[in-house]
Amino acid sequence: MFGRQKSPVTVIIKAAFEEARLRGDRRMGTEHLLLGLLHHEESARALGIDVATARAALDELDRAALRMLGLEVGDAPKTPRKHPAVPGTALTSSARAVLNQAIKATTMRTRDAETPRHLALGLLAQARPDPAAQVIDQLGIDRTTVRSRIV
Template sequence: MFEEFAEDTRAVIDSALVEVGQRGDQRLGTEHLLLGLLHVPVSPWARALGVSLATARRTLDEIDRSALAVIQIDISRVRLGGTPPPATKGIPWTYAARGVIKHAAEEMVHRRGRSLEPKHILLGILESRRPDLASAVLDQLAVDRTAVRNRLR
């Protein structure tokens, strides 16, 4: 699958893996792909989204805290120690993240592209809906998905 990825796309996936490691997660999800897209703020796809990496991370953290609060877990006083281990390329992907890549590949074929580009991944993420975490982040940040699609096209 990865042989059809553009160089920029490989960098996005590598950045998503960095996010997996930093968050201490066990699988790469759509939220990691979203954060990976934002690692290069001057990229056309990050500019089209109009959200900073720091803002998206903060929003994702708020969503996590809210979800934990529902089951009466308060992590406000928890101090994380040490640096989480970096994620490896062998880390499993969530079903939703694989679905984003599938949608991105369909978008690439539809546009007669030769390789899967980051904009295709973003278009795939824009199709996601709650309870997907990337979708929750976009919703909480009031991202206009139609406007982002138009800027990408």
């Protein structure tokens, strides 16, 4: 009768793995965590961006990196290619560190409510060349303003 709602942490992490799969990446990184966090409505509001805008910024960063190598890429196909699921253990070291830090900053009782906030703070603390930091900079997100909104 009453279905149990999925925890925000589960939604964010599953969305991050799905974002990695959609991009054809073999591991989930901080850039995917950022995209996953944007599937959490409250976090997206705090950051002031939506998933589509962040995806576009990440795509543009990819294109810029390829241009630096002398490769010009046309528009990506509108329908994504079929990519295999990213294994649940396939995280970059940065993504693993941000997740661990966010979970350690909470207690079991506050985990569902507090982890998204700590994930956002952890991603905002990343510095270049970290992919999440590059997306945050590309989007012009004012880290200080967002931190004050979150805290």
